[in-house]
Amino acid sequence: xxxxxxxxxxxxxxxxxxxxxxxxxxxxxxxxxxxxxxxxxxxxxxxxxxxxxxxxxxxxxxxxxxxxxxxxxxxxxxxxxxxxxxxxxxxxxxxxxxxxxxxxxxxxxxxxxxxxxxxxxxxxxxxxxxxxxxxxxxxxxxxxxxxxxxxxxxxxxxxxxxxx
Numbered sequence: 001x002x003x004x005x006x007x008x009x010x011x012x013x014x015x016x017x018x019x020x021x022x023x024x025x026x027x028x029x030x031x032x033x034x035x036x037x038x039x040x041x042x043x044x045x046x047x048x049x050x051x052x053x054x055x056x057x058x059x060x061x062x063x064x065x066x067x068x069x070x071x072x073x074x075x076x077x078x079x080x081x082x083x084x085x086x087x088x089x090x091x092x093x094x095x096x097x098x099x100x101x102x103x104x105x106x107x108x109x110x111x112x113x114x115x116x117x118x119x120x121x122x123x124x125x126x127x128x129x130x131x132x133x134x135x136x137x138x139x140x141x142x143x144x145x146x147x148x149x150x151x152x153x154x155x156x157x158x159x160x161x162x163x164x
Contacts, residue, residue: 001097004127008096011046012089012126017058019088020081025062029075030084034111036069037061038091043102047095079115086122087114093126109133 004012022033037043042064045051056064079087091114094105121129 002099004093004097007049007052008093010052011049011096012092014051014056014058014061015046015092016085016089018061020085021058022062023078023081023084025059026066027071027073029077030079031077031111032072032075033065034087034091035106037065038102038106040065040068040102042068046092047101079111082122083115083118086118087111090114090126090129094130097127097130108137108139 018037019034022030022037026033028036042051042056042061091102091105094100094108095102098105100108117129117133121132124132
């Protein structure tokens with residue numbers, strides 16, 4: 001896990017604004033937009049940070065997603081502006097600090113699940129929210145935490161063998 005830096009924060013802000021703007025600018029449901037975005041070419045540019053070398057704005061990202069997949073009005077459930085902003089921010093923050101692609105992060109946690117966590121987690125530091133999400137899923141990307149978890153399992157197995 002790496003620390004967030006100024007470039008990472010710029011990427012988080014750009015993606016969060018694009019997600020928030022999608023409510024008014026995109027015809028599809030929020031979940032359809034998020035799925036398309038997370039698997040898009042522009043998401044890959046955010047992943048590799050090459051987007052920082054351009055002058056792309058949040059609304060430009062929406063246009064690029066539409067150009068790649070075609071405009072659609074599929075689905076009707078729209079999340080709130082605040083939910084979309086937070087979801088976009090969390091997805092990018094997660095991708096940045098764990099050095100995962102957008103599609104990998106999307107596979108770990110889906111938009112509907114993130115939306116359900118908005119109220120309890122939106123006031124937390126993003127890294128804490130992500131740690132709690134991973135912990136609830138039994139996933140430990142941090143090596144030290146994973147080693148500690150494996151050691152605890154080893155101790156339980158060893159103790160159960162001694163009892164026999």
